[in-house]
Amino acid sequence: MENQLFESMKEKIISFDESQLMGEIDIALKQGINPSDIISKGLSAGLEEIGKKFEDGVFFLPELMLSGNIMKNAIDKLRPQMVSSDLHSSGKVLLGTVEGDIHYIGKNIFSAVLEGDGYDVYDIGEDVAPSVFLDKAIEIQPDVIAMSALISVAVSKMAETIHLLKDNDITSKIVVGGAAVTPKNSETIGADAYGFDAWQGVRIVRTFTKGR
């Protein structure tokens, strides 16, 4: 019975049927199903399927973003029902667009999917100075720091930010992405990983926070 409900929730995520999903979450809670099971066996399974379809070229950014938003709303609905032992974050991610660049679309989509995947995302916005990344990293001690640059001129600021973080002994893993970044220049500037798109970025973050 529980498995049927989880399977149905997964289907609702894939078909972007938020209202039906919320109804099924209510049913599951009434049946006493643990919220963390709802997330891991129902919702996350749906998001995983969305990710596969994105990788296969069946779904695109609209679907990825939409599912991320639905996941976040579902988790927000479940949060008050969770006991403290259930309130386990997948990890902390500090996210921002580097100084000199104010594009945010890719960053926001990445943020939506990360939140949908259960991460605590600290989005510090666009045109973020290296010192602001550092201050926030010291404050929240993130598992991962993710930076985006859409324009090529911002890559130098990305490099500067990474150097500043490392010079100050920040040990968070650094993931970079955005149209201006390539696997090669991400290595050059000292990043730990390069995310081609939002879904690949989530996979990388999962790797870095595995066993957390």
Next chain:
Amino acid sequence: MDLMPGKVSELYEHLQKGGKKMKRDYNKCRERLENTMLGITPDRVPLVYLTSEDISARVSGLTIRELASSPELLAEKTIKVNDFLGGDGMATAINVYCGPFEGLAYAKANNKKNAFVWKDYTTPFVLEGQICKTEEDIENLIIPDHTEIEPWPTIFKAIAIIQEKTGIGLEQFSPSLTWSSIQMLRGSQAYLDVRMNPDLLMKLCEKIYLSQWDYYQAYCKIAGQPSFAFQCTYAFNQHMLSFEDAWKFEGQFIVRFAKESGLPMIIHNCGFKPYHIELIEKLQQEGVVILALNASHPLDIEWWVEFRKKFPEITIMGGLHVSAEMENGTEKDVENRVKEVIMKLGTSGRLVITPTCCMPWRIPLNNIKAVTDAVEKYGTYPINSTE
């Protein structure tokens, strides 16, 4: 770190003394490009640099706002920047494509000037999603008058001056139908609109089309009639939209524009996973004349060899990635890549070497010189492909 103008001058002197600086004979530059587009083998493979505001600011020693302050100054500095870089092009020192400055025009026309962020020495930007945040914003969106709202009149007048002084520069008409503007105006909400509110998004597309048509009319009136459009096709990337959605929200507007203006097109797309083949086939089916494809991806040159076989009448503009070889490679890497591209794609014309996309200032100047030298060394016709 700012590269000071004095520093650039030193490097410029060094480059002038140290290398075979390509001479800029404007008539020859124009002829090379025209012949290549027309399928006539030129004397040498043409080379075009797409400048960017930041590299222009550093070479000219002026801020972006100073560059945009008068047509005469912009024309003078444009010629200086392009002469400094070398090659055969004449890209305006501040970008004529309907990107950030179109955002500025919308911000001014709609009394949302705070949505635009000026930068002194780098490309300025509109804050994405601020101008058309709500449905009401879209309903009430005012189309900018491109003959009045700066910096467009200044840019168009500068192009006219450049054309008068050099005979080149007119071919800079670069509309952006429609996705670039959608992203600027609507932000990430546009991706949700594709599924949740497509009619509203289409309404915005129609308004953007009107604005781009106004941009075209203003360009013709002030700068003169361009002979082709350099059309950005940013929606056509597999990691962003399905081809069907890209066609719905951008492609059909490109066709409409081509039909109404009668202009052939150079297709520009610097995305990671572009739908080049599908887009060109569909545009050709619709009767659009494609002169050239300007793109950075795929990086695999064999893909371009196959493209050449499939579309022998389309000029390839590209070959160098601004990040891969230009920014991170050595001079030898740059030379080898230019040689490979010319040998594989340029032996019978229809090739323009272009680092794609706009060049950031962090590209080593010696790598720019290496491109120029390599094009002269390997690109002079007749080309011996066995070299």
